Amino acid sequence: MDAALIISATLMGLAGMPHCAAMCSAPCALAGGKRPVKLLAGRVLGYTAGGALAAASADALARASQGAALLQPVWALLQAALLLLGLTLLVRGRMPVWLGALNWRPKPSRAFVTGMAWVVMPCGLLHAALLLAGLSGSVAGGAAAMAGFALASTPGLVVAPLWRARLLKRGAGGEMLALRLAGMALVLGAAWALGHGVWQRVMLAC
Numbered sequence: 001m002d003a004a005l006i007i008s009a010t011l012m013g014l015a016g017m018p019h020c021a022a023m024c025s026a027p028c029a030l031a032g033g034k035r036p037v038k039l040l041a042g043r044v045l046g047y048t049a050g051g052a053l054a055a056a057s058a059d060a061l062a063r064a065s066q067g068a069a070l071l072q073p074v075w076a077l078l079q080a081a082l083l084l085l086g087l088t089l090l091v092r093g094r095m096p097v098w099l100g101a102l103n104w105r106p107k108p109s110r111a112f113v114t115g116m117a118w119v120v121m122p123c124g125l126l127h128a129a130l131l132l133a134g135l136s137g138s139v140a141g142g143a144a145a146m147a148g149f150a151l152a153s154t155p156g157l158v159v160a161p162l163w164r165a166r167l168l169k170r171g172a173g174g175e176m177l178a179l180r181l182a183g184m185a186l187v188l189g190a191a192w193a194l195g196h197g198v199w200q201r202v203m204l205a206c
Helices: 002-015 017-032 037-056 058-092 108-120 124-134 139-168 172-205
Strands: none
Touching: 002 017, 002 124, 002 139, 017 037, 017 108, 017 139, 017 172, 037 108, 037 124, 037 139, 058 172, 124 139
């Protein structure tokens, strides 16, 4: 059973590469700097530890997932804010002044710790993988499942920043195009998340 769960989690990571590229590649590039290896290594370790913890406390994880419904309004507001930000980037092609003025950028010198903290990201795909790891019959199986998920989804975090760097080399026009593409990715991701949530409620009502 553990082997099937590990394979399933790894395939989930492969299928989720576009999602990871759209939602996490930009903060990954900021937090990792020019050498994101430390951040990616920390992310794999953090996900592995999260899988082990999920397998060791499957009952607590199930209770926590039931209580997650209380956070749905906050989650919906967050997705709506991301949708508006994405539309702003897509239409204007430049970063909002208030966002550029914030001193929020993570330090590459703490990339490994930042990568380990990636396991607490509010990501539906990540939570689904953790729930899958929680079904494992052993702590080692849960850890291996999340390690497979992390490694399989890593290329999505690497390719997108490299593509963005090539665009930025073109000057102002490349930077504007990169921001527009980032805005489009935010719009598509947030719109899908909001639409999926609404569609689930419609199906339940039917």
